[in-house]
Amino acid sequence: MSISINTATYFRICTFIFLSTFTKMNIKSAEFKCSNTKIDKLPPPLLPEYAFIGRSNVGKSSLINTLTQKKGLAKTSQTPGKTQLINHFLINEKWYIVDLPGYGFAKASKNNRTAWERFIRAYLLKRESLQCIFLLIDSRLEPQKNDLEFCAWLGEKSIPFILIYTKADKQSNYITQQNVSKFGKALLEYFEELPQQFITSSETQQGREEILDFIGEINNRFVSPQEGTYY
Ligand SMILES: Nc1nc2c(ncn2[C@@H]2O[C@H](COP(=O)(O)OP(=O)(O)OP(=O)(O)O)[C@@H](O)[C@H]2O)c(=O)[nH]1
Ligand SMILES: [Mg+2]
Numbered sequence: 001m002s003i004s005i006n007t008a009t010y011f012r013i014c015t016f017i018f019l020s021t022f023t024k025m026n027i028k029s030a031e032f033k034c035s036n037t038k039i040d041k042l043p044p045p046l047l048p049e050y051a052f053i054g055r056s057n058v059g060k061s062s063l064i065n066t067l068t069q070k071k072g073l074a075k076t077s078q079t080p081g082k083t084q085l086i087n088h089f090l091i092n093e094k095w096y097i098v099d100l101p102g103y104g105f106a107k108a109s110k111n112n113r114t115a116w117e118r119f120i121r122a123y124l125l126k127r128e129s130l131q132c133i134f135l136l137i138d139s140r141l142e143p144q145k146n147d148l149e150f151c152a153w154l155g156e157k158s159i160p161f162i163l164i165y166t167k168a169d170k171q172s173n174y175i176t177q178q179n180v181s182k183f184g185k186a187l188l189e190y191f192e193e194l195p196q197q198f199i200t201s202s203e204t205q206q207g208r209e210e211i212l213d214f215i216g217e218i219n220n221r222f223v224s225p226q227e228g229t230y231y
Contacts, residue, residue, distance in 0.1 A: 027091060030092075053102075053135055053150075054138075132160075132215075
Protein backbone atom coordinates (compact mmCIF):
# COMPACT_ATOMS: atom_id res chain seq x y z
CA MET A 1 0.00 0.00 0.00
CA SER A 2 1.50 3.36 -0.97
CA ILE A 3 1.26 6.26 1.42
CA SER A 4 -0.32 9.39 -0.01
CA ILE A 5 1.79 12.53 -0.35
CA ASN A 6 -0.47 14.37 2.04
CA THR A 7 -0.11 11.77 4.78
CA ALA A 8 3.67 11.63 4.29
CA THR A 9 3.92 15.41 4.46
CA TYR A 10 1.77 15.40 7.58
CA PHE A 11 4.09 12.91 9.28
CA ARG A 12 7.13 14.94 8.26
CA ILE A 13 5.65 18.10 9.76
CA CYS A 14 4.74 16.26 12.99
CA THR A 15 8.28 14.84 13.25
CA PHE A 16 9.76 18.30 12.67
CA ILE A 17 7.56 19.87 15.35
CA PHE A 18 8.35 17.03 17.77
CA LEU A 19 12.13 17.33 17.23
CA SER A 20 12.08 21.13 17.35
CA THR A 21 10.21 21.07 20.65
CA PHE A 22 12.78 18.79 22.24
CA THR A 23 16.01 20.23 20.83
CA LYS A 24 15.27 23.96 21.15
CA MET A 25 17.25 25.58 23.92
CA ASN A 26 15.42 28.18 25.96
CA ILE A 27 17.30 30.38 28.40
CA LYS A 28 15.31 30.47 31.61
CA SER A 29 18.02 31.83 33.88
CA ALA A 30 21.52 33.25 33.56
CA GLU A 31 23.51 34.43 36.53
CA PHE A 32 27.05 35.49 37.30
CA LYS A 33 28.71 32.78 39.40
CA CYS A 34 32.35 33.77 39.99
CA SER A 35 35.49 35.48 38.66
CA ASN A 36 38.90 33.90 38.98
CA THR A 37 42.55 34.17 38.16
CA LYS A 38 43.40 30.83 39.74
CA ILE A 39 42.53 27.55 38.16
CA ASP A 40 42.20 25.73 41.48
CA LYS A 41 39.49 28.20 42.53
CA LEU A 42 37.17 27.43 39.60
CA PRO A 43 33.79 25.84 40.35
CA PRO A 44 33.86 22.02 40.56
CA PRO A 45 33.82 20.62 37.01
CA LEU A 46 30.48 18.88 37.40
CA LEU A 47 28.50 20.82 34.80
CA PRO A 48 29.20 21.14 31.09
CA GLU A 49 30.98 24.38 30.25
CA TYR A 50 31.59 26.41 27.10
CA ALA A 51 34.42 28.92 26.80
CA PHE A 52 34.40 32.05 24.66
CA ILE A 53 37.83 33.22 23.62
CA GLY A 54 39.29 35.57 21.02
CA ARG A 55 41.08 38.88 20.53
CA SER A 56 40.25 41.80 22.80
CA ASN A 57 37.23 43.68 21.52
CA VAL A 58 36.11 40.88 19.17
CA GLY A 59 32.72 40.76 20.93
CA LYS A 60 32.91 37.85 23.40
CA SER A 61 31.05 39.54 26.25
CA SER A 62 28.47 41.03 23.85
CA LEU A 63 27.77 37.62 22.35
CA ILE A 64 27.32 36.11 25.82
CA ASN A 65 24.76 38.81 26.61
CA THR A 66 22.99 38.13 23.32
CA LEU A 67 22.90 34.37 23.89
CA THR A 68 21.46 34.82 27.37
CA GLN A 69 19.40 37.88 26.39
CA LYS A 70 20.63 39.58 29.51
CA LYS A 71 22.18 42.97 28.82
CA GLY A 72 25.01 43.72 31.22
CA LEU A 73 25.48 40.11 32.37
CA ALA A 74 29.00 40.11 30.92
CA LYS A 75 30.69 43.53 30.99
CA THR A 76 31.30 44.95 27.53
CA SER A 77 33.40 47.95 26.53
CA GLN A 78 34.75 49.82 23.55
CA THR A 79 38.10 49.78 25.32
CA PRO A 80 39.92 46.52 24.65
CA GLY A 81 40.93 44.46 27.67
CA LYS A 82 37.71 44.88 29.66
CA THR A 83 37.46 41.21 30.62
CA GLN A 84 40.56 40.44 32.71
CA LEU A 85 39.31 37.48 34.71
CA ILE A 86 37.87 34.11 33.92
CA ASN A 87 34.13 34.61 34.49
CA HIS A 88 31.65 31.80 35.01
CA PHE A 89 27.95 32.34 34.27
CA LEU A 90 25.50 29.64 35.30
CA ILE A 91 22.79 29.07 32.71
CA ASN A 92 19.47 27.35 33.46
CA GLU A 93 21.21 26.08 36.61
CA LYS A 94 22.66 23.33 34.43
CA TRP A 95 25.62 24.57 32.42
CA TYR A 96 28.27 27.29 32.33
CA ILE A 97 29.27 29.94 29.87
CA VAL A 98 32.84 31.12 30.48
CA ASP A 99 33.97 34.58 29.40
CA LEU A 100 37.74 34.65 28.98
CA PRO A 101 40.08 37.64 28.75
CA GLY A 102 40.97 38.57 25.18
CA TYR A 103 44.40 38.13 23.64
CA GLY A 104 46.30 40.63 21.52
CA PHE A 105 45.65 43.52 23.85
CA ALA A 106 48.57 45.77 22.90
CA LYS A 107 48.57 47.76 26.14
CA ALA A 108 48.99 44.75 28.42
CA SER A 109 52.53 44.49 29.71
CA LYS A 110 54.68 41.61 28.58
CA ASN A 111 54.55 40.11 32.08
CA ASN A 112 50.77 40.32 32.06
CA ARG A 113 50.63 38.66 28.68
CA THR A 114 52.80 35.81 29.85
CA ALA A 115 50.63 35.37 32.93
CA TRP A 116 47.53 35.40 30.67
CA GLU A 117 49.04 32.75 28.45
CA ARG A 118 50.01 30.47 31.30
CA PHE A 119 46.64 30.76 32.95
CA ILE A 120 44.44 30.47 29.86
CA ARG A 121 46.48 27.72 28.33
CA ALA A 122 46.38 25.71 31.55
CA TYR A 123 42.61 26.23 31.69
CA LEU A 124 42.09 25.13 28.09
CA LEU A 125 44.34 22.12 28.46
CA LYS A 126 43.18 20.86 31.84
CA ARG A 127 39.62 21.86 32.55
CA GLU A 128 37.85 18.52 32.35
CA SER A 129 34.28 19.80 32.13
CA LEU A 130 35.11 22.08 29.19
CA GLN A 131 32.92 20.80 26.36
CA CYS A 132 33.72 23.25 23.66
CA ILE A 133 35.87 26.27 22.90
CA PHE A 134 34.21 28.94 20.82
CA LEU A 135 36.94 30.96 19.14
CA LEU A 136 35.62 34.34 18.04
CA ILE A 137 36.92 36.03 14.90
CA ASP A 138 36.01 39.56 13.80
CA SER A 139 34.18 39.14 10.48
CA ARG A 140 35.17 42.68 9.41
CA LEU A 141 38.85 41.85 9.23
CA GLU A 142 41.19 40.01 6.91
CA PRO A 143 42.92 37.03 8.62
CA GLN A 144 44.90 38.28 11.63
CA LYS A 145 48.25 36.79 12.61
CA ASN A 146 47.44 36.30 16.30
CA ASP A 147 44.12 34.54 15.49
CA LEU A 148 45.88 32.15 13.14
CA GLU A 149 48.65 31.55 15.68
CA PHE A 150 46.09 30.78 18.36
CA CYS A 151 44.31 28.31 16.03
CA ALA A 152 47.65 26.70 15.26
CA TRP A 153 48.36 26.32 18.99
CA LEU A 154 44.95 24.70 19.56
CA GLY A 155 45.68 22.37 16.64
CA GLU A 156 49.13 21.47 18.01
CA LYS A 157 47.57 20.57 21.36
CA SER A 158 44.74 18.67 19.64
CA ILE A 159 42.14 20.91 21.29
CA PRO A 160 38.99 21.02 19.14
CA PHE A 161 37.31 24.38 18.66
CA ILE A 162 34.39 26.02 16.89
CA LEU A 163 34.74 29.28 14.98
CA ILE A 164 32.32 32.13 15.59
CA TYR A 165 32.56 35.11 13.26
CA THR A 166 31.30 38.25 15.04
CA LYS A 167 29.92 41.67 14.07
CA ALA A 168 28.34 40.50 10.80
CA ASP A 169 25.95 43.48 10.95
CA LYS A 170 28.85 45.86 10.36
CA GLN A 171 29.22 45.12 6.65
CA SER A 172 27.46 43.44 3.72
CA ASN A 173 27.02 39.66 3.61
CA TYR A 174 29.32 39.67 0.62
CA ILE A 175 32.24 41.18 2.59
CA THR A 176 31.53 38.87 5.54
CA GLN A 177 31.62 35.83 3.26
CA GLN A 178 34.85 37.04 1.66
CA ASN A 179 36.56 37.42 5.05
CA VAL A 180 35.19 34.07 6.24
CA SER A 181 36.54 32.30 3.18
CA LYS A 182 39.93 34.07 3.45
CA PHE A 183 40.24 32.96 7.07
CA GLY A 184 39.21 29.42 6.12
CA LYS A 185 41.81 29.36 3.36
CA ALA A 186 44.52 30.56 5.75
CA LEU A 187 43.48 27.88 8.27
CA LEU A 188 43.75 25.14 5.69
CA GLU A 189 47.50 25.74 5.71
CA TYR A 190 47.53 24.28 9.23
CA PHE A 191 44.49 21.99 9.21
CA GLU A 192 43.20 19.24 6.95
CA GLU A 193 39.61 20.36 7.37
CA LEU A 194 37.84 23.39 8.73
CA PRO A 195 36.07 23.39 12.08
CA GLN A 196 32.34 24.00 12.31
CA GLN A 197 31.53 27.70 12.15
CA PHE A 198 28.79 30.20 12.95
CA ILE A 199 28.31 33.72 11.65
CA THR A 200 26.88 36.04 14.29
CA SER A 201 25.87 39.54 15.22
CA SER A 202 25.10 40.70 18.72
CA GLU A 203 23.14 43.58 17.21
CA THR A 204 20.76 41.52 15.07
CA GLN A 205 20.99 38.24 17.07
CA GLN A 206 22.12 36.43 13.93
CA GLY A 207 23.44 32.97 14.85
CA ARG A 208 21.97 32.98 18.37
CA GLU A 209 19.55 30.07 18.01
CA GLU A 210 22.01 27.94 16.08
CA ILE A 211 24.66 28.28 18.79
CA LEU A 212 22.19 27.57 21.59
CA ASP A 213 20.86 24.48 19.83
CA PHE A 214 24.43 23.30 19.26
CA ILE A 215 25.13 23.69 22.99
CA GLY A 216 21.82 21.98 23.85
CA GLU A 217 22.80 18.89 21.87
CA ILE A 218 26.16 18.62 23.64
CA ASN A 219 24.48 19.13 27.03
CA ASN A 220 22.15 16.22 26.27
CA ARG A 221 25.14 13.92 25.92
CA PHE A 222 27.08 15.22 28.93
CA VAL A 223 27.95 12.72 31.64
CA SER A 224 28.92 14.42 34.88
CA PRO A 225 32.29 13.22 36.21
CA GLN A 226 32.41 11.85 39.73
CA GLU A 227 33.42 14.33 42.40
CA GLY A 228 36.99 13.73 43.44
CA THR A 229 40.25 14.84 41.93
CA TYR A 230 39.53 17.46 39.39
CA TYR A 231 40.64 20.81 38.18
N1 LIG B 1 27.89 46.38 15.72
C1 LIG B 1 28.30 45.44 16.55
N2 LIG B 1 29.09 45.77 17.59
C2 LIG B 1 29.51 44.79 18.42
C3 LIG B 1 29.13 43.43 18.24
N3 LIG B 1 29.70 42.69 19.21
C4 LIG B 1 30.40 43.55 19.97
N4 LIG B 1 30.30 44.80 19.51
C5 LIG B 1 30.94 46.00 20.09
O1 LIG B 1 32.34 45.78 20.16
C6 LIG B 1 32.90 46.31 21.37
C7 LIG B 1 33.63 45.22 22.15
O2 LIG B 1 32.70 44.25 22.58
P1 LIG B 1 32.96 43.29 23.84
O3 LIG B 1 31.83 42.33 23.86
O4 LIG B 1 33.22 44.09 25.07
O5 LIG B 1 34.31 42.59 23.38
P2 LIG B 1 35.20 41.51 24.18
O6 LIG B 1 35.68 40.53 23.17
O7 LIG B 1 34.44 40.95 25.34
O8 LIG B 1 36.42 42.42 24.66
P3 LIG B 1 37.46 42.18 25.89
O9 LIG B 1 36.67 41.90 27.13
O10 LIG B 1 38.20 43.47 25.93
O11 LIG B 1 38.36 41.04 25.50
C8 LIG B 1 31.72 46.93 22.12
O12 LIG B 1 31.71 48.31 21.84
C9 LIG B 1 30.50 46.22 21.54
O13 LIG B 1 29.33 47.02 21.58
C10 LIG B 1 28.26 43.11 17.12
O14 LIG B 1 27.88 41.96 16.85
N5 LIG B 1 27.90 44.17 16.33
MG1 LIG C 1 34.88 40.97 27.35
